Amino acid sequence: MVAATAVLLALAAGGLSAYAADAATTSSGTLYHPSTASGSTEDASYPRMIRLQHNGSANGTLLSTFSHSGTGVPKANFPVYRSTDNGITWTSTPISTVTDTVHGWDLDGPTLYELPQAEGTLPAGTLLASGTAWNHGDYTQQAIEVFVSTNQGATWSYRSSCASETGQPNTIKHGIWEPEFDVAANGHLVCYFSDERPSSNNYNQVLAHVSSTDGGATWGTEVYDVAVQDNVQRPGMATIVNLPNGSYAMSYEDCKDGFDPDQACDVYIKTSSNAESWNAASLGTKIQTSDNRFLLHTPYLSWSPAGGTNGTLIVSGQRVVAGTDGALAVQPESGHVLFVNKNLGVGAWQEITTAVTTDPTGGYDAGETACAGYSSPLLAAVSGSSFLMMAGVHVATGKCETDFASANLPIATGQITGPGTIAKCIDVKTNTSAAGNAVQLYTCGAASGQQWSLETDGTIRAFDKCLDIVGNATGNSAKVELYGCNGVGGQQWQVRADHSLYNPQSGRCLDDPQAITADGTQLQIYDCNGLSTQQWQTPTA
Template identity: 35%
Template sequence: MNKPTLGDGATRRDYLRVLGLLGAASVGATGSVHAATTDPGTKHSGETLYAPPEGAPAPGAMYPRVERLEHAPGGNDTLLATFEYYPSMSGGAEPFFPVYRSTNGGQTWSKFSEIYDQSGKDWGMRYQPTLYELPEEVGPWPAGTVLAAGNSIPILDDPSDIPEGEIGTLGDSSIDLYASTDHGESWEYVSTVVTSGTAVPQAGNSPVWEPELQLDADGHLICYFADERQGSDDDYNQLVGLKASADGGQTWGDEQFVAAVPNGVDRPGMPVVVELPDGTYMIAYEVVGSNEVNGEIRVKTSPNGRDWGDPTDLGQQVVTADGRRLVNGPYVTWTPRGGPDGTVLVSGKQLVDENHQPAEGNGEVVLANTNLDGSGDWTAVEAPLSFRTSGELGGRIFVGWTTPILPSPNGKHLLEMTSTAMNETLTQIQYAERPLKLNKL
């Protein structure tokens, strides 16, 4: 089947709409695309979006997110990016999420705005920011409104007692929602999705983590997140849950479980969701804990973005025919190129072999699959960004945390952004945008 051709100015939603009209096309049994050969001469260490100053608290900067704006002036070459930023808390500095903007498809960036805590708690915006542009009117928000969510966490120490270059003792966790009706230039507080316990992942605490925003098939705003609140009652160590809002995030319904295993060990987390051209949704998340999962990235699909089946079913493993698999820090996206229904792309913190040792292509590839349900073997294809991973750096865990990937609207190029080692203690945010080498089946 030949795919319809759309111009370079077409949006991702245009591709989804046209491909959706084609129905579910048959694809190869393995679901893989032909692997591109990684040419050492094309490896790209990337450009620097942000480098923390010397003496900044470790890790410096990490957990980037990037979003293409399809309703901003200048067309869909406008992108926004944000990340965790670590100021010293000595003297009472308040953490915030910096927002950077690119107007040329991610080739260059400049500082654009800042998201501060406006909830009245005065905790500061500290961990795990995410961005999402509304593709249609939702509640009070017109199409093109940019939403942001992140973890607001207080410091319990007196600022005068915090040494220079330190963060301090963390308090409770709160996932808060913000909105921008001017394409990311200014922000207003909307609501708190969920608030919970101390933001330290250890027994006895009950934090919430890692929000992700998406519209479901009925136009409800969904916030997916990792949840440690259920451990004492139901023996869940950590799970992935969701809350839905019918009014654009002003109020939220009860939590539903997406991936949850009541064995006291397994920890599904770091969810990322993408809408696919057949109208289904795919979620990617890591599962750390037992030796059976060991940080591996899994994917599940939903017919509507809200119903994900049995929560104890952890879904498909993202693994190649020769046993290489991605672990930790997942990201999932879709490109219209590569197969009759396009291609699902997944990135992660590290690529390891069956023995969980760094594998060929570690820090240099993403994994691709033309089966929209994630079944079959995945294929390694060259990534835009080449970086030394935590396994190669003696366990620098904040490197590659996380690795968002964003195809160009026509699928010909791919932007990747992640945290890379700046020196022995700090990480910086780097990015690269390169041609996406997918060969059609």
């Protein structure tokens, strides 16, 4: 059942706003909705997308795919859709479908890649599609097959397999999964993948790559990228990003054998100056906020040029958690936020509102749907702050549809301090994202509830929610809180030259009542008066 639709969200016109009037989320829709008939197992998840940049007049075209399997799908495959309006709408039916034309096996875990330069006999702009080919449930033979297209995805032909195995026992723990591609500075085409085969040598799973000097016709010797020989660590699901300083960043999950997957699949980042050398013994750095919230499961990393010299790294993951492996607490903003970092992955990350919400989030215990939010891709604009996101979203059968949405990165992120020369922070009470939490003054610290995003739609957000006037009131002394973003006037704010935060609907300013600066003082709105109790230092881009 196909439903490639888009819902354009209204853009508010805020004449007095200091910022653009575009909504933070600007368009959204469903790429494919599987059958939800009783007993159906049809699934559309694990999406991927690319923007053509080396295809002449076709540059700017977007292509997307997902792993399509279950009822009505004889063999799992990758249907390819096209958008010519930057992801606002997509073709209602696939322009092509990538299938295993070599063995007739199922294809799982897709990736798409465009060659930025000629590789062997393949010209620049050639598209690669790849995934794990196998018969579902049969672990005796697998291959990471690579297919190529020289006509913008209209047709595909088999090129090679960058990894394969045959004659294996029909048991788990020797699979090859989750390919991704990049081109190294020396021109080598690199195929990254997750490899369970070294489990016989006390590596539970490794991240590895092979390289090609002839455009993927043949591949060299396998090299480990993340590998811990303790028969516990299980790094997997790598995504690779080229950074503006010429280095490379890799995000991945590190699961652990013997643990409940919902309790130990932390997300990491590591960087390297060489796409073919990653210091395999190093796990890199956990992607986490200043107050030690971190992502769990199936990350996808992207880079946006917005946000300053270093741009902005954006990463998705299935859940936000806190604690230690085996004793993790799932945070309520899970499925509602992404993580961002403006320092090439170094230091703390900050939560921002996601473009596609996944609620419930994907999980691996009884009764949970694994596909929701599983490896949700992000595609940043070539210039500007917009980005496109796709994600598997839970449907009634326990499977997933593929949804998409475009959004803008925040104008600025960080602490809002004041009032006046008082160096307190605007803070979310209890440091949680629950709707109705008071917004208060508090001593500045590491809390995520003191990290605010100034958005392009005129809202100011913490976690996934908005700075809100209680009850959408307009009178003096109306209190402010954290609440779900819903487009009301009580969630619109303007940073003015006198450092006030002005709410146009009420004509009043954010105010510290009676100049009380004790921790826990709930803020309010009040007639704008130019006093220090209404002066706030906001983050800058």
